Amino acid sequence: MTPLLEARGVMRVLPGPVPVTLVRDIHFSVQPGEFIAITGPSGSGKSSLLYLLGLLDVPTSGSIYLEGRETSKLGRNELAELRLKKLGFVFQFHFLLPEFSVLENVMLPMRKLGARSDSLMRARAAEILDELGLTPEARKTPDQLSGGQRQRVAIARALANDPLIILADEPTGNLDTKNGRIVFDIFKRLAEQNRQTVITVTHDPHLSEHTQRQIHLVDGSIAGTEHPALV
Amino acid sequence: MWLPLEIALTHLRNRKRQTLVSVLGVAMGVGFFIAMAALMQGFHVYFVSKVIDVWPHVVIKDEYRSAPLQPAQRLFSDGVVMLRGLKPRDELRGIKDAATEIAALNRRSDLTAAPTLRAQVFLRYGSKDVSATLVGIEPEQERRVSHLENDLIAGNLNALHTAANGIILGDGVAKKAGAVMNDTLSVTSPAGVILKMKVVGIFRTGITPIDNLESYALLKKVQILQDRPNVINQIRIRLSDVNQAHSIAKSIEARLGYRTESWEETYENILSIFVIQNGIMYSTVSAILIVAAFGIFNIISTVVHEKTRDIGILKSIGFEERDIRHIFLIEGLLVGLVGTLLGWALGYGLTRMLGAIRIHNEGFITAEGFILHYTIIHYLIAGGFAILSATFAAWLPARKAARLNPVDIIRGAA
Structure with a gap:
């Protein structure tokens, strides 16, 4: 079976007078419905790897396959289209557009995709917000929300176009334990119930141990893979 | 609503003051352009229409554009011949065989020709001597x-x-001269003839040099005054199509040899002032619009800088470079567009205001107030230039925004 996402010999070097190797020699593959944590100390290249997997960045050598398709030869617009249709991002900071309401923020990716009518998009956005318990907040703007609520809105937006993979970069980094827990439960549910793949960067061992697989990075390369859920 | 447009509007709404200043900058550029163009072209158009109305379109004079070649020059046409102390022969002035020429010209369907004798005279009335050009018609x-x-x-x-x-x-x-209707003046010519003449008419063309210098009498009387019976020295021609003046003047001169001037040539020096005037107007107004464009550049650069995070997130969601560029281009375009509309209103108001001012004005045109030329073309030029410069001012920051790398933004923020 073709893996959903596969990295083959991925290396990323930041060019400059002193080139910096962010990640190197990355090999692994991801199946649908997996919940994966990328862990490692600061500066180990966790986020860089996530950006590469999320097609935000392009590897210096090696390639990344999404549904069996090699992505390193695609142009920027094609990558943008893949991100729009297949991927959803959640960052440490919520990154919501401050001038738009919660509902509008969630609708942004749908409107960019333009596959549905306005009323259908509205209905779908409301549905997602409802699943995440944000219905009362739909009309508010981001600055009227708590940190946990904002992060859930960011997840709702990541889910807008029913992505195959949700990529999260320290999604709980700015949240208290309770809200961090909530976010992780949502991810877990998405992976188990919707068969959506979740890849999250975290350095919180309490959270990462609830994932199915942990990819541990040290100095930009994979130091080990654990399957705590299977233990 | 189209998404980039909606985002652009949000950005502008959140920076009301800067947006307003930029819009006003454009509006002023457009408004002043329209008012100045109406004013300047007003005088220009009025002057030209007056001249075309008052002055014959083409005048054939009894002189040659260049002195005839001396025999030595003709003999050594490719050599350098220098002659000193030449005494050119006094030509008998006047257009030769004028009656035949006029008859021939009048057979053409595109023009009418009339003979005149034009000469300097002194008008003496009471204690006043006034020099004038007397035109016999x-x-x-x-x-x-x-x-x-x-x-x-x-x-x-x-x-x-x-x-x-x-x-x-x-x-x-x-x-x-202090003369009014029915007064009798004595008119003295260089030939020494004095005639008592009665004022039977007074004209005002509005073109000061004409009103201050010209007078008319019967051709025959002027011939008597000048002691040049049956001589005329100018043929005045009016064309059915005034735009042909230059080419027709040229063809007549080529045929007759006499210096033949179109009205453009006669009034060349004044017309050239209008060219300079237009140059000043366009550069002044362009300067205003360029300053306005800097304002637009500034506001959009600021927005791009402030919204870097948003650009990063939009790109990570899957927005293409084109979408991002559109957002900021639209912002510039909107500022240009709204500025243009306001500027049109301002320009209209200003021209109306100028039109309402009454002052007595005697330059080479006599007028009570400003002469304005209203035309949609000024509005279109000003608007087109404003929108173009606004879009260009937005283009640079928009391009920069579109090229931002989302990873850099997210790394920087995270």
């Missing part, structure tokens, strides 16, 4: 080549026939 023919009759503010053209020695004075000439 045949009223019946003159009617067909100029609108002198329409410019008469007193008397009429036929009175030249009915009065014994009638003269029609320019408004300015009459004022200088």
Whole structure:
């Protein structure tokens, strides 16, 4: 079976007078419905790897396959289209557009995709917000929300176009334990119930141990893979 | 609503003051352009239409554009010949065989020609001597080549026939001499002839040099005054299509050899002032619009800088470079567009205001107030230039925004 996402010999070097190797020699593959944590100390290249997997960045050598398709030869617009249709991002900071309401923020990716009518998009956005318990907040703007609520809105937006993979970069980094827990439960549910793949960067061992697989990075390369859920 | 447009509007709404300043900058550029263009072109158009109305379109004179070649020069046409102390022969002035020429010209369907004798005279009235140009005309023919009759503010053209020695004075000439209708002046010519002439008409064309210098009398009387019986020295021509003046003048000169001037050539020095004037206007107004463009550049650069995070997130969601560029281009375009609309209103208001001002103004055109030229073209030029410069001002920051790398933004923020 073709893996959903596969990295083959991925290396990323930041060019400059002193080139910096962010990640190197990355090999692994991801199946649908997996919940994966990328862990490692600061500066180990966790986020860089996530950006590469999320097609935000392009590897210096090696390639990344999404549904069996090699992505390193695609142009920027094609990558943008893949991100729009297949991927959803959640960052440490919520990154919501401050001038738009919660509902509008969630609708942004749908409107960019333009596959549905306005009323259908509205209905779908409301549905997602409802699943995440944000219905009362739909009309508010981001600055009227708590940190946990904002992060859930960011997840709702990541889910807008029913992505195959949700990529999260320290999604709980700015949240208290309770809200961090909530976010992780949502991810877990998405992976188990919707068969959506979740890849999250975290350095919180309490959270990462609830994932199915942990990819541990040290100095930009994979130091080990654990399957705590299977233990 | 189209998403980039919606985002652009949000950005502008959140920076109301800067947006307003930029819009006003554009509006002022557009408004002043329209007002200045109306003012400047007003005088220009009015002057040209007056000249075309008052002055014959083409004048054939009894002189040659360049002195005839000396025999030595003709013999050594490719050599350098220098002749000193030349004494050119006094030519008998006047257009030779004028009657035949005029008859020939009048057979053409695109023009009418009339003979005149133009000469300097002194008008003496009481204690005043006024020098003037006296133009001898045949009223019946003159009617067909100029609108002198329409410019008469007193008397009429036929009175030249009915009065014994009638003269029609320019408004300015009459004022200088202190003469009014039915006064009798003595007119002295360089040939020494003195005639008592009665003022039977006063004209005002509105073009000061004409009103201050010209007067008219019957051709025959002027010939007597100048002691040049049956001589004429100018053929005045009016064309059915005034735009042909230059080429027709050229072709007539080529055929007859006489210096033949189109009205553009006669008024070349004044027309060239308008060219300079237009240059000043366009550079002034361009400067205003360029300053406005800097304002637009500034606001959009600021927005791009402030919204870097948003750009990163939009790109990570899957927005293409094109979408991002559109957002900021639209912002510039909107500022340009709204500024243009406001500027049109401002320009309209300003021209109305200028039009309402009443002042007595005597340059080479006499007018009570500003002469304005209203045309949609000024609005289109100003608007087009404003929108173009606004879009260009937005283009640079928009391009920069579109090229931002989302990873850099997210790394920087995270």
